[in-house]
Amino acid sequence: MSAVAREPGRLPLVVGVDGSEPSLRAVDWAADEATLRGVPLRVVYASLWERYEGTALAGEHKPFEEVRAEDIVAVARRRALRRHPYLEVGAEILAEEPEYALVREGRDASALVLGTRGRGDFVEMLLGSVSLAVAAYAECPVIVLRGGHDNQVGAGPARRVVVGVGGTGKNSAALRFAEEEATLRRVPLDAVRAWRCPAHESVDHPLLAGEPARLHEEQAVTTLGEALEDVPADIDLRRRTVEGPTRHVLLGASQDAGLLVVGARRDRRRFGLQLGRVAHGVLHHASCPVAVIPEPA
Structure with missing residues (x-):
């Protein structure tokens, strides 16, 4: 060969x-x-x-x-x-x-x-x-x-690259990979940050209703903004913060996308599969090809 x-x-x-x-x-x-x-x-x-x-x-x-x-x-x-x-x-x-x-x-x-x-x-x-x-x-x-995925890499809005933005900030290997893919394909880059309001922070007082959720959403917006500060200006960048479990949010974002990019932290001290629930879930259920990117430990 x-x-x-x-x-x-x-x-x-x-x-x-x-x-x-x-x-x-x-x-x-x-x-x-x-x-x-x-x-x-x-x-x-x-x-x-x-x-x-x-x-x-x-x-x-x-x-x-x-x-x-x-x-x-x-x-x-x-x-x-x-x-x-x-x-x-x-x-x-x-x-x-x-x-x-x-x-x-x-x-x-x-x-x-x-x-x-x-x-x-x-x-x-x-x-x-x-x-x-x-x-x-x-x-x-x-x-x-997977078998149902399109086998063509191409340009156009429907081929956009989606990246899940976690807690790694500017140092995210997944974000750098997604930037490169969007640039090569000449497509928009959708950067998505999921957020949730823990149940124990909910309040019953009508004047405070929604306040904990607003604070968590604002934190998600801030975290996303900080992570995207160094994204090249020539990339058509679209940022979204969405309430819900990260896996479900990214699965929704994968609809009509050309590629979904997620990061995966590995703990070499741990036995078994080195994938978290998010990467594991999107690999099984995403509506487009999925790129799993090793993140520094």
Whole structure:
């Protein structure tokens, strides 16, 4: 398989494939994104087929799964080149668990792109097998497309980028990624801050009704403004503060968007998945592709 050289400043965009239609649609999306970014595309297929077939069974012929793997990456590579003939596209077959292989690939990638199957309870449980694990542990941005998502990166108001603004302020890696995406795509950037008034702060006196909520909303506006102070002036920036649970607010904002960007803080001292409820929820239910961005601990 052909390889893509990893030049400083031109880290490849990596897309994981498994031969399914969702993964091939992810190839389309990744090819568009790599072209926008001016970086190579690297197609990766990972499987433990060697463990089960082994070279001893092959004889004079390649094992079936090896041939299948070669066919999958060849089809994906041709598909990307048909879409963008001048894109530099490499391919790699790795005899490993997909989760481990893709997380390792992410150490030298500008981003990882994964396609998963569509909606439905059973399908959503399957999302956790690879996509959730990679999004939880990868050291680079991870973009996940479900089966129902559009496989095209493009411009226009309906393709706007939405970013959830948390407590990281100006230092938010998610905000920087969203700024870059909005600039590359030439689309508006919607910065959304959710806020809630804790139930114990509600009051019964009619003259004070609504006061705690107003204070929390004002704090949300201030926090959002401070986080967005350094956003470049040439970006069409739209800021919103919305009352409600963050996950529900961002899911609503993902309607008719081209990309939803969320940050994820990792605690390496903790075992298990390193994703919070917000990232976990939007990965399962957002109406557009979701980019999960590692935030500094």
